[in-house]
Amino acid sequence: MLRTPAGERRLDILEWLKEPARHFPPQRRADPVEDGVPAAAVAAKLGVRREVADTHLALLTDLGLLRATRIRRRLYYRRDEMRIAEVARMFEKGW
Numbered sequence: 001m002l003r004t005p006a007g008e009r010r011l012d013i014l015e016w017l018k019e020p021a022r023h024f025p026p027q028r029r030a031d032p033v034e035d036g037v038p039a040a041a042v043a044a045k046l047g048v049r050r051e052v053a054d055t056h057l058a059l060l061t062d063l064g065l066l067r068a069t070r071i072r073r074r075l076y077y078r079r080d081e082m083r084i085a086e087v088a089r090m091f092e093k094g095w
Contacts, residue, residue, distance in 0.1 A: 009046055010056050014065060016045060017079045030071050036078035063087075 016023040020032035024041045043053035057077050060066040064083040068075045 009048075010060055012046070013042060013056060013060065014079065014084070016042075017066070017077065020078070027076075030076050033078075035069055035071060036067070036076035038074045038076055040074075042077070 017037065020037050024032055024037045024045065026032070027035075027038065027041070030036065030038075039053045039057055040050055042057060043050045046053055046056075057066060057068075057075075061068050061077065064080060065087065066077045067080045068077055070076075
């Protein structure tokens with residue numbers, strides 16, 4: 001899932017969200033480190049339509065690798081470091 005051509009974009013998203021303040025512009029109503037980054041900012045960084053970014057973000061959220069927080073009318077995404085570490089351990093053990 002993460003190694004398909006679209007998966008490379010998902011890996012990029014996960015990498016960018018390690019240091020969101022470095023990779024995304026400041027937000028008016030949210031702190032990128034504490035609250036996360038909106039889908040529109042991810043779409044702009046990827047150079048795709050918002051709907052495409054929403055699909056990638058939804059998959060990563062469904063896998064538990066990202067957490068979504070609603071602030072007003074927008075969802076903000078940030079990494080779930082505990083879940084990412086858990087998945088990494090599963091890969092190290094060979095499932």
